[in-house]
Amino acid sequence: MQNKLATFLILLVSFAAIFSSGTYYVLSPRASQQFMAMGVYSRGGFLGYLSPATNSTVTTGRPVNWTISVTNNMGSAEFVMIIVRIANSTLSSSNSTTPSTFPRIVTPERFIGDEDTWSINFTWTLQSATPQQGGTLLNLQVEGEPVVIAGDNFRWIFELWTYDVVCRCFHYGYGPQSASTGVWLQVWFNPSS
Amino acid sequence: MLLLMNTDRASAQTDAITTAKNDLITAFQSIRTAQRQGASNTDLLPLINQLNTALQYEENATTLEQQDPTAADANAFQSINLSTNVSFQAQRLGDAAQTSSIRRIAFAYSIALGAATLAALAVVEAPRARRLIKKRQLRRARILPGEEEHAK
Numbered sequence: 001m002q003n004k005l006a007t008f009l010i011l012l013v014s015f016a017a018i019f020s021s022g023t024y025y026v027l028s029p030r031a032s033q034q035f036m037a038m039g040v041y042s043r044g045g046f047l048g049y050l051s052p053a054t055n056s057t058v059t060t061g062r063p064v065n066w067t068i069s070v071t072n073n074m075g076s077a078e079f080v081m082i083i084v085r086i087a088n089s090t091l092s093s094s095n096s097t098t099p100s101t102f103p104r105i106v107t108p109e110r111f112i113g114d115e116d117t118w119s120i121n122f123t124w125t126l127q128s129a130t131p132q133q134g135g136t137l138l139n140l141q142v143e144g145e146p147v148v149i150a151g152d153n154f155r156w157i158f159e160l161w162t163y164d165v166v167c168r169c170f171h172y173g174y175g176p177q178s179a180s181t182g183v184w185l186q187v188w189f190n191p192s193s
Numbered sequence: 194m195l196l197l198m199n200t201d202r203a204s205a206q207t208d209a210i211t212t213a214k215n216d217l218i219t220a221f222q223s224i225r226t227a228q229r230q231g232a233s234n235t236d237l238l239p240l241i242n243q244l245n246t247a248l249q250y251e252e253n254a255t256t257l258e259q260q261d262p263t264a265a266d267a268n269a270f271q272s273i274n275l276s277t278n279v280s281f282q283a284q285r286l287g288d289a290a291q292t293s294s295i296r297r298i299a300f301a302y303s304i305a306l307g308a309a310t311l312a313a314l315a316v317v318e319a320p321r322a323r324r325l326i327k328k329r330q331l332r333r334a335r336i337l338p339g340e341e342e343h344a345k
Contacts, residue, residue, distance in 0.1 A: 004317060015310075016305070016309040020305050020306075022305065077228060111221060111244045116241075165222055
């Protein structure tokens with residue numbers, strides 16, 4: 001009788017371990033890669049990508065309408081800011097770890113749910129392009145605000161910044177601030193008067 | 194005296210806008226906590242939309258701070274109300290999700306433990322069950338004496 005009880009207890013413990021492991025596996029959330037993505041789309045068919053494109057000529061007075069979209073697949077809601085910068089050849093662009101230092105033009109912010117996408121319109125107009133020594137002087141209208149830039153190799157830089165609840169600040173890219181992944185895009189354009 | 198009043202007013206606005214900003218972050222953290230507790234994306238989506246509206250009000254308040262202090266105040270308070278409501282709703286959703294999650298886990302492990310007990314019993318009692326079955330089979334089988342068989 002005692003042998004039987006001992007056998008029963010050993011078996012019970014063994015089976016409990018096996019079935020509990022199975023239950024833990026079933027109940028555990030599936031592993032998935034966390035990421036955030038950003039895209040810039042054009043309704044008018046104009047977009048230059050990573051290098052100056054042939055169809056990237058912008059004529060004065062014609063508004064350019066773009067849509068910036070951000071997708072959140074981080075497994076939690078994110079507080080996101082897009083920093084739009086206008087750039088010329090004087091400074092370097094952003095990279096995977098460091099944001100660019102060109103001036104910020106607009107910085108829209110938004111809360112995005114997990115597995116959700118946020119789309120925002122970005123409208124700008126080249127008001128004038130005046131050739132001058134060392135390049136061109138551009139007068140732009142961006143989201144209703146005037147912007148002036150001189151030089152050459154003009155481009156728009158879009159950077160994704162996310163809010164860090166630990167430092168209570170926005171930081172470049174997504175993920176923990178100490179090991180964040182930078183997300184950025186740049187669109188070149190050739191001003192034409 | 195007038196200068197003092199103006200300073201007080203400006204300070205009150207800044208306080209309201211700062212509170213609005215802080216409340217937005219508190220609400221955001223509540224949503225994240227609710228998500229960790231198991232609240233679904235579908236349930237949280239309306240709260241995120243509300244939080245974006247609160248953000249819009251806060252941005253309006255910041256823009257209007259210098260031009261129209263009264264409107265800035267009104268926007269800041271709208272933002273605070275919405276953020277507070279989002280925090281409250283998110284906490285409620287989070288608590289409900291956590292309770293339901295604990296119940297589901299407890300139920301799943303009870304089933305696992307029950308199955309383990311049954312399996313252990315089945316193994317321990319298998320020889321006895323086998324003996325019982327054999328006995329029953331023997332009882333059912335008709336045993337005819339050999340002589341009777343030959344006489345036929």
